[in-house]
Amino acid sequence: MDKFTTLTGVAAPMPLINVDTDMIIPKQFLKTIKRSGLGINLFDEMRYDDDGNEIPDFVLNKPQYRDAEILVAGDNFGCGSSREHAPWAIKDFGIRCVIAPSFADIFYNNCFKNGILPIALPQKAVDVLMKDAEKGANARMTVDLEAQTVTTSDGESFAFEIDSFKKHCLIEGLDDIGLTMEKASAIDAFESKAAMERPWV
């Protein structure tokens, strides 16, 4: 998995609440058996018209946000389906960090498996970051995972919380499965015990 340490980049503002995974990547793009190549269809139904032309008003189609690496959004980002195609599409587009007041559980977890940092901050902080993002390409935000801070282009800084294990895995780019397999003896022991206690499982 790609490591995440610090990131300084353009942030795209998306002041919508309840951005669901159907919006992030509509179902017609779930038919792939690969993880790559979904960035072009990120936010497809908001980004393109019926003929496949870009809708100029959509934030990621605006020249100043085409290379955005951070997304600032409203409450309950990533709600709905468990599709990991959502973080795959976000990552493939080039976004490595999403900031919102809250995230849906499964989406939040899925981000970490793909080297994306989701940051939950109080609404007031997100409002400040949203304003900063609205300034366009010259306003570059800095996310420092080690220090757990987000800093606006004006130098205003917000501290964020993150699970220490998730932080560690992201900074080191660790593979969860490899880590868990190191605990195989604990799983073996659990399995033997469970086979005695609940043999019907």
Added chain:
Amino acid sequence: MSPKTLYDKIWDAHVAHEAEDGTCLLYIDRHLVHEVTSPQAFEGLRMTGRTVRAPDKTIAVPDHNVPTTLDRAKGIENPESKIQVEALDKNAADFGIHYYPVSDVRQGIVHIVGPEQGWTLPGMTVVCGDSHTATHGAFGALAHGIGTSEVEHVLATQTLIQRKGKNMKVEITGKLRPGVTAKDITLSVIGKTGTAGGTGYVIEYCGEAIRDLSMEGRMTVCNMAIEGGARAGLIAPDEKTFEYCKGRPHAPKGAQWEAAMAWWKTLYSDDDAHWDKVVTIKGEDIAPVVTWGTSPEDVLPITATVPDPSDFTGGKVDAAKRSLDYMGLTPGTPLSEIEIDTVFIGSCTNGRIEDLRAAAAILKGKKIKDGLRAMVVPGSGLVRAQAEEEGLADIFKEAGFEWRLAGCSMCLAMNPDQLSPGERCAATSNRNFEGRQGRGGRTHLLSPAMAAAAAITGHLTDVREMM
């Protein structure tokens, strides 16, 4: 011993390893797999030379992409859908997991097949690369939706990396009024708590109105726990649960059944257990409801009118504006005057036998409105067979409904069953998101009985007027 909730009890029985920081490896008893969220996971196993750790606990069934038309034996037309289903055929065979292919009468929506075959049992941990895995919580099983990386993790290690969530109790007291169903309960709860209200929690539904529900109804309630943001929904098992499980193909038998029952009967929340959040709703206050917007929290009694964005505050003002624009609705319009083009009865929320019975009871001897498109998609081949045996299929067909084969169908429109732009649908499924049932399609969520009533009149209708 300190008092525990049901969630605490199941959690404690499944922790295989706990790190100092509280990160746990939760052992998984049942892993359900479907074709959309698994190909990359199996591919990952192949690339790393890993195997499926517990193939006997892994069950796969294709459902999202499969055609539901009667001629589906001729194969899947869409080449990408075909590749996904064929990939599952191959992965199931290569890795030796239980499989119900499209040609098997037991095939259906994964969350309907699991309980039907007795794979889902009380006290288990159940996961699936699908958010509506919450459905299985109806059995008192801790059931999570997971992403594809986690699917791969569970395939390889039979565990999931988790931190414990918080406990939330949702109590529905007293009796429901006539015409009010499990779907109305679950939508009303979301209407009250919001789609993010359950974030970080596992919800246990309890109270007399929940106890009174059948297993089918309980599955409907838990199915939509995820729409309220919760990690999982749970209902404590009782005699109804045991009765449902007994004799299912993969349920324990004989002495094992007795041993299982002894444990299952301990699966309830202790009286003085701690709850981080409690929501109480009176059963008698719940009305038949429909959604008006593009989030499941946009729900109101059928007797209400389309709200005005200015009725809301914060980010919801803009969200409501956007929803109404997308849905083509004007504030103040009575919900019961909204005309529909299509009716969809099915999905893992409402595709079980009881749902079909409820819809058929309203439709019996009636015809659907001229020009309306209406379809019933049973949740599994066995539900379909049972409905045919009970004469429900004939009622649907005589009323003018299409009688389909099992699958997810128009719940998410990955197969050819889709809405066209602007087409308005009364649907028994679980999501009314923009584009969910087809680009530009407009979805109103409701119960099967309400869907049947709408099919007859051609507009959203209070089913109580037909009872």
